[in-house]
Amino acid sequence: MASQHRRAAEVGAAVLEAGGDAIDAAVATSFALGVVEPWMSGVAAGGCMVLWRAKEQKAHVVDYGMRAPRALDPADYPLAGEGKAMDLFAWPLVKDDRNVQGAAAVAVPGVVAGMALAHERFGRVPWRELVAPAAALAAEGMRADWYSGLLIASAARGLAADPDAAAMFLEDGRWPILGTWTALTEKRLDQRRLAATLESIARDGPKALYGGDVGTAMAKDVRDKGGCLSLADFSAYRAHFAEPLEVAYRGGRVFADQRGPDGDRTAAEPAVSAQDGAAKLRGDRPVEAEPARRLERLIVGRAETRDNSSGSQRFPRRIRMSVRGRQPAGRVQGIAEGRRGNDKALRDRKTGLKKPRQSGSLPAGDRRVAGSPARKREGRRRHVKPFLAPLINGSLSVAYTSA
Numbered sequence: 025m026a027s028q029h030r031r032a033a034e035v036g037a038a039v040l041e042a043g044g045d046a047i048d049a050a051v052a053t054s055f056a057l058g059v060v061e062p063w064m065s066g067v068a069a070g071g072c073m074v075l076w077r078a079k080e081q082k083a084h085v086v087d088y089g090m091r092a093p094r095a096l097d098p099a100d101y102p103l104a105g106e107g108k109a110m111d112l113f114a115w116p117l118v119k120d121d122r123n124v125q126g127a128a129a130v131a132v133p134g135v136v137a138g139m140a141l142a143h144e145r146f147g148r149v150p151w152r153e154l155v156a157p158a159a160a161l162a163a164e165g166m167r168a169d170w171y172s173g174l175l176i177a178s179a180a181r182g183l184a185a186d187p188d189a190a191a192m193f194l195e196d197g198r199w200p201i202l203g204t205w206t207a208l209t210e211k212r213l214d215q216r217r218l219a220a221t222l223e224s225i226a227r228d229g230p231k232a233l234y235g236g237d238v239g240t241a242m243a244k245d246v247r248d249k250g251g252c253l254s255l256a257d258f259s260a261y262r263a264h265f266a267e268p269l270e271v272a273y274r275g276g277r278v279f280a281d282q283r284g285p286d287g288d289r290t291a292a293e294p295a296v297s298a299q300d301g302a303a304k305l306r307g308d309r310p311v312e313a314e315p316a317r318r319l320e321r322l323i324v325g326r327a328e329t330r331d332n333s334s335g336s337q338r339f340p341r342r343i344r345m346s347v348r349g350r351q352p353a354g355r356v357q358g359i360a361e362g363r364r365g366n367d368k369a370l371r372d373r374k375t376g377l378k379k380p381r382q383s384g385s386l387p388a389g390d391r392r393v394a395g396s397p398a399r400k401r402e403g404r405r406r407h408v409k410p411f412l413a414p415l416i417n418g419s420l421s422v423a424y425t426s427a
Contacts, residue, residue: 029060031161032061035158036049036053036056038157043148044148044154045149046075047146048149050075051142051154052154052157054135054139055222056158059215059218060166063179067136067238068133069133069134070088070132070134072088072281074279074281076279083268084265085266085267087138087265091132094254094257095254100128101118101119104119109123110124125185126182127245127246128251128252132253133233137230137233137234137262152227155222156223159222159226162216166212167210168201168213173203176201179193180193201213233258235255235258239259266283269281
């Protein structure tokens with residue numbers, strides 16, 4: 025079972041071990057993940073599920089995307105005129121970020137309906153047993169650590185604007201709740217209200233949200249804070265099965281949702297088709313190189329933008345990328361531009377060889393002795409740090425130096 029958080033993955037693995045279907049495990053993991061990683065999931069989220077049933081040899085798509093409230097008026101979201109929203113989808117910038125911040129940005133959520141629909145068709149474990157572990161995690165409270173502190177701090181301004189969000193994620197309504205530096209004490213979020221919500225959903229099923237007490241409370245809260253979500257919006261919501269998009273690719277098939285999370289037709293088909301066509305034109309040139317070249321242009325462009333900006337921010341002045349197709353997954357290399365002996369340094373790192381660091385020497389990873397002729401000729405340079413993971417069936421290597 026794979027998940028962004030270990031405890032959520034353990035919930036799904038326990039369902040599988042108890043004889044549940046893969047969909048049972050996915051449902052349980054989804055609810056648990058909304059507790060331990062509330063910044064990317066939860067009962068107020070939406071999305072889609074693409075799944076493959078081996079016995080049927082058939083792909084299915086469950087569409088549970090968000091829906092706009094009926095009372096929403098597009099005139100209430102005027103464009104700012106320029107720029108992009110600092111959000112996952114980079115939509116055109118709306119005045120005061122009304123489409124991404126605050127109650128006016130809340131749409132009808134679909135996760136609970138989507139999980140229920142998938143469970144109804146494919147599940148074997150009772151619904152209540154799949155939601156109960158998430159409720160237990162919420163009653164316990166998510167343990168704060170350095171990562172949660174980083175995520176909460178990055179959204180602290182928006183969280184502070186809402187009293188309920190501030191009470192859960194911020195101390196004194198202002199400071200992010202951070203994990204401690206020792207193992208002797210710990211801090212946890214107060215998620216007891218979320219636990220009560222999940223217990224209602226476990227007991228009453230999706231109707232608790234779509235027309236029940238949970239939906240009533242959520243709609244009232246949103247409207248009290250300036251949004252337009254209503255109980256009628258919840259009651260009218262339906263998740264549904266959709267015909268998957270199927271794209272032939274290099275002797276296999278790729279399945280995707282027909283529509284993306286923002287309602288537009290997914291880019292999977294043109295992206296895969298374009299990549300396959302480019303591979304045929306290149307002949308024996310590895311297809312894995314093409315996305316790396318697009319990524320190279322993106323990174324170099326951002327490097328130039330950051331490098332030309334004002335302030336004390338340091339960023340690589342020179343970026344060099346190397347793509348080696350058909351190398352084992354998991355291999356990441358750093359290649360220094362104009363640095364002799366770097367390949368040997370990388371080999372030493374891979375084999376685990378350690379050499380003592382002398383006073384005033386280079387950072388760990390550069391094995392030459394400080395003060396050597398080679399060191400003096402090259403001057404001061406930063407240590408090379410690879411920072412991009414390899415592509416599928418290929419290795420993407422990135423290296424940088426500071427002038």
